[in-house]
Amino acid sequence: MEKARISSIQLFLLLTGFLFGNTLILAPAQGAKNDAWLAILLGGAGGALLMGVYAAIALLNPSKTLAEILKEKLGKVGGSFVTILDIWYFIHLASLVLRNFGEFIVTMTFLETPMAVVIGLFAVILVYLVNSGIEVMGRLSELLVPVIFLVVFIISLSLITVRDFTAFFPVLENGMKPVLNGAFALITFPFGESVVFLMVFPHLNKKERLKKVVPASAALVTFIILLVFFRDIFVLGSDLMVRSTFIPHLTSLLLPGFNVEPLIDITLMIGGGVKCSVCIYAAARTLCQIAGIGDYRKLTGAISTFCVVLSIWVYANVLEMFNFSENLWPYYSLPFQIVIPLLLLLLSFRKKSSQSNERAKSQKGKDAAKAY
Amino acid sequence: MTGECDMRYWANCKWVKKMTEISKRKKTRNQNSDANTCLDSYEPIPKTIEEVTKRLNEVFSDCSDFMQRKISCGKYGMISILVAYFDGFVDKRVLNQDVIRPILDVFSNTELHECPGLYDRLKEYVVINNDIDDAEDMGQAVDGIVSGDAVLFIEGEDRALVIGVKAPQGRQVEEPDTETSIRGAREGFVENLLTNTTLIRKRIKNPNLKLEMMQLGEQTRTEVCVCYIKGIADDNIVRDVKERLKKLKTDAVLDTGIIEQHITDNRLSLFPMVGNSEKCDKLAGKLLEGRVAILCDGTPYVLTVPYLFIESIQVTDDYYDHAFFATFMRLLRLIALLFSNMLPGLYVALVSFHHTVIPFKLLITLAASRQGIPFSPIVEAALMIVVFELLREAGVRMPKPIGQALSIVGAIVLGEASVSAGITSNLMVIIVATTAVCSFIVPPLIRATMLLRFAFLAAANFLGFLGILFVAVAVFIHLCRQRSFGIPYMTPFSPLTTSVLRDSFVVVPFWAMVTGRGHQKYAGGASKQNTGR
Amino acid sequence: MIMVLAVFAILIFYDVRKFIRTKEPVKVFAIYACFMATSLIVSLLLAAGRKPPGPTQWIEAILNIFGVAS
Amino acid sequence: MVMCRKGKKGYGIFLVLFFIFPVLLTGCWNNRDLTEMNFVAGMGLDRTEEGKVLMTVQVVEPAAIISEAKAQSAQPKPVIVKSYEGETIFEAIRGILFNFDKKLFFSTAQVLILGERLSQDDIEKILDFFQRDHEINYRMDILVAKDATPEEILEVESDQDPIEAMYIKGTVENTDARGTVKRTMLIDLIKDIGSSGKQLAIGQISKEGEKEVKTEGLAVFKDGKLAGWLGPYETRGYLLVINQIQSAIVNVTKDKDKVAMEIIKSKGRIDVAFRNSEPSKLIVKVEVQANVGEYEGRGKLESPGNLHNLEKILKEEIKKEIKMAMNKIQKEYSSDIFGFGEHMRKHQPQYWKKVKKDWNDTFSDLPVEIQVDARINRIGSVKDPVKKVE
Structure with missing residues (x-):
């Protein structure tokens, strides 16, 4: 249907922007306090592995989207059921990101502005973007995602004078458990969320590039999360970091000389925008594929409207938001992010090996997947 | 002639009416111009000069500048030759010397x-x-006459000779006013198409430089020339250009601006999707980059397609100057572009929302300057910008000597007096003045910035910095989804095209660019590098 | 309340007009109506200040059945 | 091409929303003009006798300040100082509006003066407002007023800066040239409150005549309550230990000559030594680099030996200052404002858990080892001090 093609750089930046998304404000792995860097490293490795699974699925089922793979592997009824669940998951994810964005803006900058207005206007832009197609999304991320890195580096560099480099001591004060918990949380958020990209991977113009793009982007995001974590803990100290609602905002206030608060809005808006638009795009396309509608653009408006309403509906206050994303989200995400993809991977393998008569060919496929 | 003749023109002529009646094609007369004119043009030329004169007088009735001269020659004046032409259109001296004598x-x-x-x-x-x-x-004979040729009718022949003795018209080649440059050629295009094509030929001495003529405009039947270098320009784009030109249905093509509006990809976009220039060296450069040019008789402005966003901040001087300086100027232009769009919006956002961002001392200054101003910042800004645009428009339309007075009025009365009267803050005057100066730096985008400025202003007043961000992202999305003749509008940046990136915000020296002259193809797939030059 | 209704009216008018013009099949209308109706009902309830139990609560309940969430 | 055609719809939405909506809703919500607010330059916080919060704000009148720079005409005062009582800080802040016409804007606050009576209460709790409010300037300086209420200090009309708070901030900022007062920004304070192994120490301010203030010394807190004060030299000793000295002048005596040494670089480190898994000793290491700034006398300064001598004397002098501070803090206040506990928490967490409970008592009983290393780099434009040829 859609013959759009995106280049590997575009996919890389799209993926990176997606993973970056709202990670900064929610600060996953923060439960491990000053050991979060360990959690980030572990979680990054695990996340890369998980994303490798997604890439392997995409490589084993070339030019098929998630809905098509599910239908093929799980049959019509089962496939449709899981697909509908996945659609719900994508929509939910998009609305959570919207809520994060709105919550941040409303808490920090526009205290008197209704959140619905902020989120609604943001959604309008997202609809415009999603309706422009995946190519334009790729091109836009090519333009804007580098800005995120720029902002993060600028803030980090300008804070170099006000930091205390011993703040992350002592190591493993509370044992390994919080670290493992944090790592697990980090795998499901943000890395596992990239399961959405099974709807985007088929658009890549050179399929084999996927093997490079996915790990590179996971590595870059891990590095940036790590950088941001160290920056924040050096500047704020572990206690204040754990207590603050939105860490990067607090950090931005500490710059000597001037206040760079709006820059945080920029990163959040770009990252969140990429994440949200990919989710809405994926939801709309998946829905259209199982319903047999040709053009997903017809439904983006409705889905986005629903996302906006859902984002207001989903939490009563900011604490509920933090509680959900820390305690419930990882478990809730498990089936969507890990169980279904692993099942798909297994089924793809089996089909591949039974299909091909030559052993060598199946061996090759395994090797390809083993690379992850 | 492309067959797209002007039917109403013909329809007004009596003899045409007569002919059409004869051929019983009344029905198609006002609808199908092709059939109509083709039929008309096949009217044979009468063999006797008397009849020719009669016909011509019918066709060109009430045309006071239509001239006929009958020459009787031969020893007994037996042979009559009729010379028909438009007075002033042909060079009479040439006609006399080359033909009649x-x-x-x-x-x-x-x-x-x-x-x-x-x-x-x-x-x-x-x-x-x-x-x-x-x-x-x-038909052909009449065509020749209206397009400035002299036509010779000979007694007893059903053919006529069309002799091109067009008088050179229009101004001399001179430096264009709109695109002045410090270095580089001073030659600009003129209104005469032939002169213009000559100017291009002079620069690119290469048989691969193709100039394809066509006539557009049902009334005006203007000569339009599609110009490209075969082998460098993408064939698909050339074909696309020609197709779009052929589809163009309009009465009059008085300027390339009209063509531009018809062939542009997105007519609603504020951003130019078609470039224009009146500088010869710039056009030659564009052609060498693989672009297609559209020249039109009667205007010095030449269109180039595809047109990319980055071209707005490129200036020919960049290529002739030191690369570091050129890079600096490019960045400066980019900053000017941002400023001219966002500065009033940013100011309003800062003053009405983000007080925490402003350093204390500056905040005091700002607050002091805003003390006693009766308007809110947005109203103040909008007022000042509108006043400035009025001044600018007046400055353009007015005769030059009055412009002087205008600038005095603008500077003193509106700037100085409005501040001392306490209607605007002096900071706002600075902001608007800076914006105005910046908006002149990137002329191709002047209309886009003029309107976007208000969008940014309104958004800033509504949601502060966030509003500005929203609008900015929307503009970016808009830019990203545009294509100019199939080439994505933001090309060197997204899709990232590394080879062209050398000529984007950064200008690398010529010797570091891929092709010799420093011109790059606008998009990927620059495989067809060059022709034998 | 009125604002919510107005916004929804604009959105639905805009989209449905487009659908009718392009003569969409019934399923498009069905899915569209499904999403919009849910959104409208929920947002009206929210605007009225009666927040219905949302997905977060459902998910929490489901997870509690499995006993994963503490 | 196809995409562009479709694009027109989206473009329409964009145009409608961004051109019409904002115009309709102009000036809503958070849109607040600069002229509708009062800028707070300084804040004072104290307790009344009934235990209420007494909030003092110093508000700037921008027009007065700018016009003062232009012409010395009769103008309204550039700053206004007002106080109000309330149960909580926030209530007091809102209540203070009873005689201000515009809302107060706190982000511009440069200093926060804490009263003595408030300091004797628990200041850790009271600082919550300053963390929670989104408009607070985390880099504002905090000082504790000695022998004066915050109100009195904020009411001082200095000749040096029309905004008194800026004047106070300036005097605190120049501590990096003298090192006699600790500069405490709000963020530092918040960080210190959070850490279990460190007690609070805030710079001290007092009134000096009608037109000036003096920022010298240190207020030492124990468990959030004011424990006592340190003098300027003790403060300097303390700052040397916690590595917050940028530059300072230390006077030493050499053969009855007075020599002023300019410390240009100083590095302080702390450590805790252990014996039998019990903390046994506090170790303070200070490395100082200094220049000879002034030599008042007839001594000789020719050979490296002279300098080594001077270095030794400087070492002793610094040691003395540190010892003075240590003594007073350990014995008199027994409050670990150095952060030895914090250091232990970071580097020996297993021991820290044991001694955490009554660390302050343990801290005051431990012996201190002070290691000072001083180096003199430069001696200035002349070698020997001026003397008549004999």
Whole structure:
């Protein structure tokens, strides 16, 4: 249907922007306090592995989207059921990101502005973007995602004078458990969320590039999360970091000389925008594929409207938001992010090996997947 | 002639009416111009000069500048030759020297009564002029006359000679006012199409430089020339350009601006999707980059397609100057572009929302300057910008001497007095002035910035910095989804095209660019590098 | 309340007009109506200040059945 | 091409929303003009006798300040100082509006002066407002007023800066040239409150005549309550230990000559030594680099030996200052404002858990080892001090 093609750089930046998304404000792995860097490293490795699974699925089922793979592997009824669940998951994810964005803006900058207005206007832009197609999304991320890195580096560099480099001591004060918990949380958020990209991977113009793009982007995001974590803990100290609602905002206030608060809005808006638009795009396309509608653009408006309403509906206050994303989200995400993809991977393998008569060919496929 | 003739023009002429009646094609007269004119043009040329004169007088009734001269030659004045042309349109001296004098010289004493080879003799060795064509029927003959040629009708022949003796018209080649440069050629295009094509040929001496002519505009039938370098320009784009031009249905093509509006990809976009220039060296550079140019008779502005966003901040001087300086200027222009769009919006956002961002001392200054101003920042800004745009427009439309007075009024009365009257803050005057200065730095985007400025202003007043961000992202999305003749509008940046990136915000020296002259193809797939030059 | 209704009216008018013009099949209308109706009902309830139990609560309940969430 | 055609719809939405909506809703919500607010330059916080919060704000009148720079005409005062009582800080802040016409804007606050009576209460709790409010300037300086209420200090009309708070901030900022007062920004304070192994120490301010203030010394807190004060030299000793000295002048005596040494670089480190898994000793290491700034006398300064001598004397002098501070803090206040506990928490967490409970008592009993290393780099434009040829 859609013959759009995106280049590997575009996919890389799209993926990176997606993973970056709202990670900064929610600060996953923060439960491990000053050991979060360990959690980030572990979680990054695990996340890369998980994303490798997604890439392997995409490589084993070339030019098929998630809905098509599910239908093929799980049959019509089962496939449709899981697909509908996945659609719900994508929509939910998009609305959570919207809520994060709105919550941040409303808490920090526009205290008197209704959140619905902020989120609604943001959604309008997202609809415009999603309706422009995946190519334009790729091109836009090519333009804007580098800005995120720029902002993060600028803030980090300008804070170099006000930091205390011993703040992350002592190591493993509370044992390994919080670290493992944090790592697990980090795998499901943000890395596992990239399961959405099974709807985007088929658009890549050179399929084999996927093997490079996915790990590179996971590595870059891990590095940036790590950088941001160290920056924040050096500047704020572990206690204040754990207590603050939105860490990067607090950090931005500490710059000597001037206040760079709006820059945080920029990163959040770009990252969140990429994440949200990919989710809405994926939801709309998946829905259209199982319903047999040709053009997903017809439904983006409705889905986005629903996302906006859902984002207001989903939490009563900011604490509920933090509680959900820390305690419930990882478990809730498990089936969507890990169980279904692993099942798909297994089924793809089996089909591949039974299909091909030559052993060598199946061996090759395994090797390809083993690379992850 | 492309067959797209002007039917209403013909329809007004009596003889055409008569002819159409004869051919019983009344029905199609006002609808199908093709069929109509084709039929008309096949009207044979009468053999006798009297009849020709009569017809011509019918066709060109009430045309006071239509001239006919009858030459009787041969020893007994037996041979009549009729020269028909538009006065002023043809160069009379050339006509006399190259056509009439030789005819008189050769035939005045010849004892020819009726020579069968007269037409060919005239064509081959009597008329000196090079530009000779046959007119097989009346239509072609009339076409020749209206396009400034002289037409020779000969007694007893059903053909006519069309002789190009067009008088050179219009101004001399001079430096264009709109695109002045510090270095580089001073030659600009003129209104005459032939002069313009010559100027291009002069720069690119290469048979691969193709100039394809067509006529557009049902009333005006303007000569339009599609120009490209075969082998460098993408064939698909050339084809696309020609197709779009052929589809163009309009009465009048008075300027390339009209063509631009018809062939542009997105007519609603504020951003230019078609470039224009009146500088020869710039156009040559564009052609060498693989672009297609559209020239039009009667205007010095030449269109180039595809047009990319980055071209707005490129200036020919960049290529002639030191690369570091050029890079600096590019960045400066980019900053100017941002400023001219966002500065008033940013100011409003800062003053009405983000007080925490402003350093304390500056905040005091700002607050002090805003003390006692009756308007809110947005109203103040909008007022000042509108006043500035009024001044600018007045400055453009007014005769130059009055412009002086205008600038004094603008500077003193509106700037100085409005501040001391306490209607605007002096900071706002600075902001608007800076914005105004910046908006002149990137002329191709001037209309986009003019309107976007208000969008940013309104958004800033609504949601502060966030509003500005929203609008900015929307503009970015808009830019990203545009294509100019198939090429994504933001090309060197997204999709990232590393080879072209050397000529984006950064200008690398020529020797570091891929092709010799420093011109790059605008998009990927620059495989067809160059022609034998 | 009125604002919510107005916004929804604009959105639905805009989209449905487009659908009718392009003569969409019934399923498009069905899915569209499904999403919009849910959104409208929920947002009206929210605007009225009666927040219905949302997905977060459902998910929490489901997870509690499995006993994963503490 | 196809995409562009479709694009027109989206473009329409964009145009409608961004051109019409904002115009309709102009000036809503958070849109607040600069002229509708009062800028707070300084804040004072104290307790009344009934235990209420007494909030003092110093508000700037921008027009007065700018016009003062232009012409010395009769103008309204550039700053206004007002106080109000309330149960909580926030209530007091809102209540203070009873005689201000515009809302107060706190982000511009440069200093926060804490009263003595408030300091004797628990200041850790009271600082919550300053963390929670989104408009607070985290880099504002905090000082504790000695022998004066915050109100009195904020009411001082200095000749040096029309905004008194800026004047106070300036005097605190120049501590990096003298090192006699600790500069405490709000963020530092918040960080210190959070850490269990460190007690609070805030710079001290007092009134000096009608037109000036003096920022010198240190207020030492124990468990959030004011424990006592340190003098300027003790403060300097303390700052040397916690590595917050940028530059300072230390006077030493050499053969009855007075020599002023300019410390240009100083590095302080702390450590805790252990014996039998019990903390046994506090170790303070200070490395100082200094220049000879002034030599008042007839001594000789020719050979490296002279300098080594001077270095030794400087070492002793610094040691003395540190010892003075240590003594007073350990014995008199027994409050670990150095952060030895914090250091232990970071580097020996297993021991820290044991001694955490009554660390302050343990801290005051431990012996201190002070290691000072001083180096003199430059001696200035002349070698020997001026003397008549004999």
